[in-house]
Amino acid sequence: MSTETTAPATAGSAPEKTVITSWKAPIALGVFALLAVVLFVFTPRPADTSTFRLSTPSDVIQLPEIVLPTHATGIVMTVLLVALSAYSAWLVWQKRRVPLWLIVVFAVLFLIAFLAWAGAGASIPIYGLLIGTVSLSVPLIFGALGGVISERVGVVNIAIEGQLLAGAFASAVIASITGNPYVGLIGAAVAGVLVSFVLAAFAIKYFVDQIIVGVVLNVLVIGLTSFLFSQVLTENTELLNRPPRFEQIAIPILSEIPVIGPMLFRQSIIVYAMYVAVFLVWFGLFHTRWGLRLRAVGEHPQAADTVGIKVTTLRFWNVSLAGAIAGFGGAYFTLGSVGAFNKEMTAGMGFIALAAVIFGRWDPIRATLAALLFGFASNIQNVLGIIGSPVPSEFMLMVPYVVTIFAVAGLVGVSRPPAANGTPYIKS
């Protein structure tokens, strides 16, 4: 990974300036505000009202549906969006930072306006949007957590895709043979670790470029699983590729909370494991000795070595741990959502998880939020596809990727990787 930091596009170059301002945020917001003007104000929709449904039919506490006038909502929101863009431009003009809340508020307003506009005349199931978001994000979050650990310890993990795929394959086969999805889950973690072993061995022992190993490992895992799938699995589908799936477990009381209850607490065990994993990784990284050492090795291995931390060993085992977590996420494909292994079924999810790591600035919580954002963006397309959207579905599918490009191009500020990320440590 390049350690080159983004050159700040300061308007003036007076040396006493301490706040680095950038015109990137106002420009990006301005682009979206312009888009809002074109879409929500000047592209009228045939229907007058948009309905938001907040409760599933089976909920105990039923919330009323929210009915908004489509065009008026669009105009009001657009005015707000333009005002926010102007405010951010003014802030930069005054040599002040654009706060994060401004971007978040902007995004939420844009989203409400967009949903009202796109779903005019139909009733938009907000709960479906949210439940689907969590489901789609699960492998992304596990992958991103694996990426965060691996990169924090100083090994670039492009092989997330391979770890997910290996996990999906192993969990399908093992759960089918044993008939027990929990054993499959363990198998998935082991498969992820095996991929990580190769990555760690080549990157740490043989000093091979980590990006190269990662890319090649992805190809290798795709080839291996596809080969075994065609050669072995398709002939014995009943025996090898019919894994039992995890049941959804509704947590009493919590799952009855309106809106967020079904989203967070009516899920399968893998999702609950994910909550625990996010917390543990965050807590471990920033509040334990293990995390401190891990981060030290990723930032400055020489210094860590000087105080007696075994850099190579620590890297090796933490990259393996990262593989276990990512492999766990792979199990979600076969045991959680689809229910059988298929060729290349991860379909680039590992790369999006990698983007979430960078978008989340190598922080487990932020990376999780970024992964949720990607899950949400992919799910909007699913929901709008059902109610019929004026935007071609392909453009909706593009959204997560375009958002990522905007994000890494500096909308959320400079993202700085761990200093020793990608550098092999050669003890002298």
Next chain:
Amino acid sequence: MSDKSREAEVQPEPAPQQTARPEAGEEPSRWGQAARDIVGGSAMISVLSVIIALAVGAVLIAWTDERVQETAAYFFARPGDTFAAIWEAVAGAYSALFQGSVYNFRREGFAAGIRPLTETLTFATPLIAAGLGVGVAFRVGMFNIGGRGQMLVAAAAAGWVGFALELPAVLHVAVAVLAGMVAGAIWGGIAGLLKARTGAHEVITTIMLNFVALYFVAYLLRTPGALQAPGSNNPKTPPMQETAILPDLLGPNYNLHFGFILVIAATVFVWWLMNRSSLGFQFRAVGENPHAARVAGMPVKMIYVYAMLFAGGFAGLAGVNQVLGTVTTGFGQGIDAGIGFDAITVALLGRSRPWGIFAAGILFGAFKAGGFSMQAAEGVPVDIVVVVQSLIVLFIAAPPLVRAIFRLPTPGAAPRRTLTPKEVAAK
């Protein structure tokens, strides 16, 4: 990754001249040293990597073969059966691979027998072009994973010119090829510009641009008036016009087309660009050490943009080859056929050198051509080829591992040198 990965590459190999100096009396003879260098050198590593990868592939083929599994059940009673079954499975698969990629002995006459080799070259054509795209970026210290997107955009542009415009014979092909290359260059250039202007990492932006291109082309393919064939509901373009198709090189019986000549020209051009031109010198300087290049007065940021323009252009050439040479009857979303990703392994295998990429592209083309006939003849899934390819690159990237497996000497290192007193003291 730029400067640090170089450091890593350089680190384990000591400079060969230092130990090869004749002044040290007990050094081995020059011929002995040369032999060691050849045996432990990078060409030998490449050959051995291919051998190990094929061996691993053989294990996989044998392990999953039904006949082998049957005979293994009574292995201790009659082990010979198992070994015979293993031999049959592996030899059958690899001989089918050879006959599908180089020369088919079952056909009558040389003209028919040599057809697989021309197939290999046809498959190699886009691989080499896209591999050059990845390789050029590598030399500048950038990692272009965006071959897929660049190919798709190029294919869309070249394809549109190919079926929608009415132009005279030679001009039409030229315009279509150019349009594709320019489109690919622009798509690659976006990533370069983002890196130069904002510092966005090209690995992320090129991956994201892949998906954007994929969905964009998918949209165009199903939109009447854009790329979709008139009167059809399939997401597929109409066939290319005769005037826009790259001519066959060896007549209508062979698939090899003029694109192969274009790719040879591209390889020569990259060689010239990298080794003889001033821009190429700047490319290499930035790739070795961007900080030093900046101090030397080179416009590092513009070099990133130029490099990605070239990289995208060559990937675009691969896309053009697909739509105007190989699949001329109209194309769909899968036109890139995974070449954008295969190109990365091609560039790695070729060590980012133009002729290395050319050779690697032909090798992988052979694997592709042979893989399909292996699947047809022996029922071994074509995916085994992907496994073998990735293993080759993995082993080539780690020369110490290959040397350890075969117990080869490190090139340049003298055999069992006696330590001088100073060195002993240092230890």
